[in-house]
Amino acid sequence: MAELQFREAIRAAIDEEMAHDENIFVMGEEVAEYDGAYKVTEGLLDKYGSKRMIDTPISELGFAGIGVGAAMNGLRPIIEFMTFNFAVLAADQIINHASKIRYMTGGQISIPIVFRGPNASAGQLSATHSVSYDSMYAHFPGLKVIYPSEPDDAKGLLKSAIRDDNPVLFMESEQMYGLKGEVSEEDDYTIPIGKAKVKREGADVTIIAHGKMYHVATQAAQKLSNDGVEAEIIDPRTVKPLDMETVVKSIKKTNRCVIVDEAHPFGGLAAEVGYLIQREAFDYLDAPVQRVTLPDTSAPFAKNLFDEWFPSPDQVIEAVNTVTYRK
Amino acid sequence: MAKKKEKNKDVTFTPTGTGIRSNGQIVRSTELPDPTEKTHKDLGLSDQDVVDMFEQMYLQRRFEERAMQMYQKGKFGGFLHLYMGQEAISTGTTYALNDDDDIITAYRDHGWGLVRGVSAKEGMAELYGKVTGCSRGKGGSMHFANVKEHFWGGYGIVGGHIPLGGGIAFANKYKQNGRVTACFLGDGAVPQGALHETFNMSQNWGLPCIYAVENNGYAMGTAVHRHSVGEIVDRADGYGMKKKVINGMDVFTVYEAMKEISEDVRENSMPWFVEIRTYRYRGHSMSDPMKYRTKEELEQYEKLDPVERVKRYLLDNDLADQDKVDEIQNSIEDEVMEAIDFAEESDFPDKDDLYNDVFVEDDYPFHT
Ligand SMILES: Cc1ncc(C[n+]2csc(CCOP(=O)(O)OP(=O)(O)O)c2C)c(N)n1
Numbered sequence: 001m002a003e004l005q006f007r008e009a010i011r012a013a014i015d016e017e018m019a020h021d022e023n024i025f026v027m028g029e030e031v032a033e034y035d036g037a038y039k040v041t042e043g044l045l046d047k048y049g050s051k052r053m054i055d056t057p058i059s060e061l062g063f064a065g066i067g068v069g070a071a072m073n074g075l076r077p078i079i080e081f082m083t084f085n086f087a088v089l090a091a092d093q094i095i096n097h098a099s100k101i102r103y104m105t106g107g108q109i110s111i112p113i114v115f116r117g118p119n120a121s122a123g124q125l126s127a128t129h130s131v132s133y134d135s136m137y138a139h140f141p142g143l144k145v146i147y148p149s150e151p152d153d154a155k156g157l158l159k160s161a162i163r164d165d166n167p168v169l170f171m172e173s174e175q176m177y178g179l180k181g182e183v184s185e186e187d188d189y190t191i192p193i194g195k196a197k198v199k200r201e202g203a204d205v206t207i208i209a210h211g212k213m214y215h216v217a218t219q220a221a222q223k224l225s226n227d228g229v230e231a232e233i234i235d236p237r238t239v240k241p242l243d244m245e246t247v248v249k250s251i252k253k254t255n256r257c258v259i260v261d262e263a264h265p266f267g268g269l270a271a272e273v274g275y276l277i278q279r280e281a282f283d284y285l286d287a288p289v290q291r292v293t294l295p296d297t298s299a300p301f302a303k304n305l306f307d308e309w310f311p312s313p314d315q316v317i318e319a320v321n322t323v324t325y326r327k
Numbered sequence: 328m329a330k331k332k333e334k335n336k337d338v339t340f341t342p343t344g345t346g347i348r349s350n351g352q353i354v355r356s357t358e359l360p361d362p363t364e365k366t367h368k369d370l371g372l373s374d375q376d377v378v379d380m381f382e383q384m385y386l387q388r389r390f391e392e393r394a395m396q397m398y399q400k401g402k403f404g405g406f407l408h409l410y411m412g413q414e415a416i417s418t419g420t421t422y423a424l425n426d427d428d429d430i431i432t433a434y435r436d437h438g439w440g441l442v443r444g445v446s447a448k449e450g451m452a453e454l455y456g457k458v459t460g461c462s463r464g465k466g467g468s469m470h471f472a473n474v475k476e477h478f479w480g481g482y483g484i485v486g487g488h489i490p491l492g493g494g495i496a497f498a499n500k501y502k503q504n505g506r507v508t509a510c511f512l513g514d515g516a517v518p519q520g521a522l523h524e525t526f527n528m529s530q531n532w533g534l535p536c537i538y539a540v541e542n543n544g545y546a547m548g549t550a551v552h553r554h555s556v557g558e559i560v561d562r563a564d565g566y567g568m569k570k571k572v573i574n575g576m577d578v579f580t581v582y583e584a585m586k587e588i589s590e591d592v593r594e595n596s597m598p599w600f601v602e603i604r605t606y607r608y609r610g611h612s613m614s615d616p617m618k619y620r621t622k623e624e625l626e627q628y629e630k631l632d633p634v635e636r637v638k639r640y641l642l643d644n645d646l647a648d649q650d651k652v653d654e655i656q657n658s659i660e661d662e663v664m665e666a667i668d669f670a671e672e673s674d675f676p677d678k679d680d681l682y683n684d685v686f687v688e689d690d691y692p693f694h695t
Contacts, residue, residue: 034547304456
């Protein structure tokens with residue numbers, strides 16, 4: 001095991017995969033000479049040269065589409081978006097093209113591409129720079145969506161994503177790039193896409209949280225524990241495919257569930273998981289499922305409003321109190 | 328049977344453009360055309376106009392220098408993209424346009440806000456995220472706006488506001504009110520599809536809009552010649568648009584060109600594409616290590632400083648003496664310091680503000 005920052009774990013995954021497959025290249029804004037806007041790709045230009053580390057103009061639609069075309073024709077692109085907020089400009093290529101080409105050609109064409117970069121808010125950057133997109137992309141058949149919360153998951157899952165023959169969206173969080181954690185140094189360490197992980201065991205309530213929200217949930221769980229409530233935390237890690245088996249198993253044990261999601265409430269992952277739980281574990285629930293999400297408004301700039309807007313451990317505790325009928 | 332091509336092993340593929348670090352030689356990011364030789368009298372500007380221009384530019388400079396200090400002290404967060412070095416463009420353009428002509432720009436917008444009627448207080452308060460800010464603390468550094476004064480704001484998605492500029496011009500033409508729109512963007516926005524789609528419609532429909540690139544040599548860390556082929560201004564050719572390249576380090580030059588162009592737009596109701604060459608002194612934002620450019624390049628441009636240039640003009644032509652210049656500078660320093668006090672003393676927005684301005688209705692049923 002090695003202690004790595006989140007960004008270093010991602011870099012290690014890219015580096016290891018690039019080392020053994022010539023067809024992998026990285027393309028995006030400032031990924032090469034600038035070492036990456038968030039320094040994820042630092043040093044890779046020196047190692048792999050400018051054929052495989054490619055700076056692009058600010059042309060999200062264009063370079064995402066060039067990536068899709070290159071993937072159709074046998075390469076394995078890793079497309080970095082400076083943030084998924086800007087990938088909205090490339091949504092046509094991801095949603096209308098990458099996700100559907102295989103289907104429309106009766107399986108003749110594979111698109112082994114990874115679109116990666118920071119998702120959601122990075123703090124006070126206001127409304128256009130703070131949106132969470134994992135649920136949105138998960139809506140479309142043909143796309144896999146990964147949003148890990150810890151460096152080790154990031155490394156193992158990204159390696160799997162790069163090897164996957166489907167288009168995969170790999171979401172990171174700028175607020176987590178500096179986060180340190182133990183990362184496996186095992187040769188060829190991969191984590192299967194679509195497997196949730198029970199990251200904290202507890203018998204009183206199941207909290208489902210991924211990405212940045214995993215850390216919010218963990219803080220809440222610590223406080224709850226001081227209060228005698230033991231929460232079980234499940235990190236789905238991959239939003240699509242989603243591992244409901246692990247979730248249902250936990251609910252059968254705790255009989256209560258809170259979902260914490262960094263998206264807005266309407267039609268997000270929390271809404272979907274809430275539905276699936278009532279379908280698959282209705283008889284085991286002792287209280288209606290609660291969720292903690294962003295409010296139904298865009299991100300404000302002002303610090304106090306932003307803190308109000310962003311899901312907090314206290315909100316999670318409140319939701320747990322509701323499902324446990326404690327307060 | 329068709330033959331298969333042999334693999335060509337000799338051709339190397341390095342899709343990077345001509346780079347500073349990759350080919351070892353230092354290439355200046357932009358070359359400035361000559362500034363105008365006309366005096367302020369030739370340009371129809373009064374002595375007082377020139378004094379005012381200096382004041383305006385000095386305010387933009389000082390506001391940002393102080394904002395930078397406050398940011399470094401941790402007084403506020405978010406992105407802070409500084410306009411320093413480019414003040415001649417906002418100022419020259421504003422003087423050239425009518426007060427009810429429309430202006431829209433990207434996120435490097437403090438200078439534009441200040442010259443278009445956002446007070447130093449409202450500007451600083453916005454940086455602090457206070458309710459007294461020009462966007463009520465909701466927008467921050469990238470989203471200054473003063474719509475009352477026809478400044479439609481700064482926008483954070485690169486290229487995203489170009490069609491908006493076209494749309495403002497569309498509405499002006501629709502209403503036949505004779506107003507000109509100036510839509511400013513960075514060189515980094517030129518490769519975006521939105522620009523090309525907007526140009527096509529603008530020319531086809533004769534929209535009264537000046538699309539003006541503030542080419543400061545870099546899109547973040549990528550020098551212009553690494554992100555765009557050919558001359559930026561030549562993009563106009565494909566659409567048959569009128570075009571011009573101008574020196575953006577000299578306020579008179581900007582004023583002269585934008586005056587002529589805006590008159591042409593007003594008269595003929597056809598768009599223009601203008602490339603204004605300039606330089607930004609600071610990094611792209613506060614976290615930028617600036618490894619992509621040389622100190623020498625920065626120093627060369629700093630010698631052409633637009634604020635110093637007007638100051639020298641004032642002194643050399645006896646439009647103001649050193650005492651007068653000092654007095655202006657001191658009073659602007661006071662204005663900026665008061666703005667900081669104002670920002671610090673102002674309140675943050677109310678919690679309920681989170682749900683204000685999302686929709687027009689006060690009683691919209693928000694989802695929970
Ligand atoms: C669509 C989109 N892609 C990427 C970004 C990130 N980004 C912000 S500013 C910038 C550079 C823009 O440079 P330029 O247009 O030349 O403006 P300047 O900063 O020089 O004023 C980039 C890549 C963004 N805001 N929006």
